[in-house]
Amino acid sequence: MVLGPTSQELESLISASEGRVVDSKNRIKLALKSFVDANENVGSSANYHSNLPDPQSLMISILDDSVVRNDALFTLLCLKTLKIFSRKQLNRGSITESDILGILAVISPPLNDRIGAEGSNVLLNICHEVKNVQTLIRTPGVQQLISFLTEEDEALQANAAGAIQSVCFLAEGREHVRLCLGIPCLVDLLVSDNAKVVLRAVGAIHNLSSDPESIHIIRECEGIPSLVLLLTSSDDAVSGSAAGALQNISREVASRIIIKTLDVVPPLSVLLSSTDPQTQLCAAGALLNIVGPDFDIEVGGAQRRRAFCRLISLTMATAAIYDCVFEKRPCLS
Numbered sequence: 665m666v667l668g669p670t671s672q673e674l675e676s677l678i679s680a681s682e683g684r685v686v687d688s689k690n691r692i693k694l695a696l697k698s699f700v701d702a703n704e705n706v707g708s709s710a711n712y713h714s715n716l717p718d719p720q721s722l723m724i725s726i727l728d729d730s731v732v733r734n735d736a737l738f739t740l741l742c743l744k745t746l747k748i749f750s751r752k753q754l755n756r757g758s759i760t761e762s763d764i765l766g767i768l769a770v771i772s773p774p775l776n777d778r779i780g781a782e783g784s785n786v787l788l789n790i791c792h793e794v795k796n797v798q799t800l801i802r803t804p805g806v807q808q809l810i811s812f813l814t815e816e817d818e819a820l821q822a823n824a825a826g827a828i829q830s831v832c833f834l835a836e837g838r839e840h841v842r843l844c845l846g847i848p849c850l851v852d853l854l855v856s857d858n859a860k861v862v863l864r865a866v867g868a869i870h871n872l873s874s875d876p877e878s879i880h881i882i883r884e885c886e887g888i889p890s891l892v893l894l895l896t897s898s899d900d901a902v903s904g905s906a907a908g909a910l911q912n913i914s915r916e917v918a919s920r921i922i923i924k925t926l927d928v929v930p931p932l933s934v935l936l937s938s939t940d941p942q943t944q945l946c947a948a949g950a951l952l953n954i955v956g957p958d959f960d961i962e963v964g965g966a967q968r969r970r971a972f973c974r975l976i977s978l979t980m981a982t983a984a985i986y987d988c989v990f991e992k993r994p995c996l997s
Contacts, residue, residue, distance in 0.1 A: 668702030669695050671711060671749070675719040678726060685729045689738070692726075696741040703748045711748055717758065718749040724766040736775045743770070743782040750789035759790050761799045772808050777817035784809060784823035791830035791837075801840040806831060810841070813849040818858040825853060825864035832871035839875060847872060847881045854890035863902055866894055870905040873912035882909075883919045892923070895931035904943035907935050911946045914953035923954055936979045948976050 669677075677695055681688040703709040711718070723746055732738045746767070749755045764787075771783035787805065790796045800806060809831075812824035828846060831837035841847070850872070853865035869887065872878045882888065891913070894906035910928070913919045928950075935947035955972065 668698035788827040829868040851887035907946035911950040
């Protein structure tokens, strides 16, 4: 286990510089690096398991110091430290608008992609709090995150998409991302070769798809075929988010017509036996939205719809029983 200074020791060191970071630059950088090395892994982070608040406003304030702003490594260490702080709810809850503006100042634009990626991580964490999302959407922060989606660096893309996903948990956030033209950029990332980029992008699209005004944009950007392909992903989180997005999107008639041409029933049917209950529910909802309306135009449609619902329920129940009896599921042919 790596031992490093506590955040309170960092606070004492920075405060002792009395606003002249230049005089203690190397000592502060070394202390920050030791803190980051000791706490970057959540599982072994003493800071994460501490109930004490951390000096995040002080850390953000030194980002504005020219000595820090002109030193990429110094800036990166400060942002990594803030990412660690922002994992704790008591720190996220005390973030101010001034703090958020201070973070945005160093990533708009960033000195390099690593700084942009780490700043995006901080925003991802703090946007787990509703008030911080409401603050962020009053700033140019979301536009900056969307611009990161179009950069070549995959870590930057993934972290920016993750931050946008956090923003989109809130209705106001979804509307803001839509108005900032973020949906086309996210759709483009659904076909990325990077697994983390895809995971974050499809998660954001899933959240956005619950906004009725976003559905036609996803369709017009040709996002539906990409979502259908992701139903067969080996990552349960990806396939689950894709199923959830298609469940929402299939409520629109124009989108449902496209979905029905893409042979979507087999992969959704497979997901009915997923080990993740939420994925099962999303797959069931999508199937009902896609196939269900066909029963309404047929003779005896109501009876057939009930039978279809029962078939879905039995499939999910059978999967649950199988999991109770056997440790490993058979391979699908």
